Amino acid sequence: MTALIIILLIVFGIVLLLLEFLVIPGVTVAAIGGILMIAGGVYMSYHHYGYSVGHLSILSVIILFGASFALALKSKTWNKIMLKTEVTSKVEKMEDSDVLIGDQGVCTSRLAPMGMVKMNNKIVEAKSMGTYIDEKTPVEVVGIIDKIIIVKPI
Structure with a gap:
C-alpha cells in the first residue's frame, strides 16, 4: 500500500509540474503542489524502504519527468488539441474622404x-x-x- 502511495504521489507531482510548464503561466499552486508531491514521494521511499530505493526513486523521477517533458514538447502531441481554424478576415481600410475632422x-x-x-x-x-x-x-x-x-x- 505504501508503494502505491509513493508511486501516485510521484506521478501526480510530475503531471502537475508538466501542467505548470506547458499550460499554466507563472508560478502557481500547481508547481508548488507538484514539487511537494514529488518531494513527499521521495521522502516516503527513503523513510519506508531505505537508501537504495530512495536513490532509485530519485533516478526514476528524473527519467520519468524528462521523458514525459520531451514527449509533451513533440509537435505531434499537441496537434490533437490544437486549434486548426484560420482567420481570413481583414480590417476594412478607411478611405481618406469618408470621415473628416469635425464630422x-x-x-x-x-x-x-x-x-x-x-x-x-x-x-x-x-x-x-x-x-x-x-x-x-x-x-x-x-x-x-x-x-x-x-x-x-x-
Missing part, C-alpha cells in the same frame, strides 16, 4: 477606449481621447492619426 456621429458600442461609431451612414472604428464613452452618445471627430479616428463626446 459628428453616434457611438454604436461603448468606446473603452476603442469602439464603433456611426458617421456619415457608415460604421467605423474609433478611439476616444482616453475616457470611456457610452453607447448612443453623440461624438465629434477631433483628429485622425494613422487612419485611426479620434473622437470626443459632444
Whole structure:
C-alpha cells in the first residue's frame, strides 16, 4: 500500500509540474503542489524502504519527468488539441474622404477606449481621447492619426 502511495504521489507531482510548464503561466499552486508531491514521494521511499530505493526513486523521477517533458514538447502531441481554424478576415481600410475632422456621429458600442461609431451612414472604428464613452452618445471627430479616428463626446 505504501508503494502505491509513493508511486501516485510521484506521478501526480510530475503531471502537475508538466501542467505548470506547458499550460499554466507563472508560478502557481500547481508547481508548488507538484514539487511537494514529488518531494513527499521521495521522502516516503527513503523513510519506508531505505537508501537504495530512495536513490532509485530519485533516478526514476528524473527519467520519468524528462521523458514525459520531451514527449509533451513533440509537435505531434499537441496537434490533437490544437486549434486548426484560420482567420481570413481583414480590417476594412478607411478611405481618406469618408470621415473628416469635425464630422459628428453616434457611438454604436461603448468606446473603452476603442469602439464603433456611426458617421456619415457608415460604421467605423474609433478611439476616444482616453475616457470611456457610452453607447448612443453623440461624438465629434477631433483628429485622425494613422487612419485611426479620434473622437470626443459632444
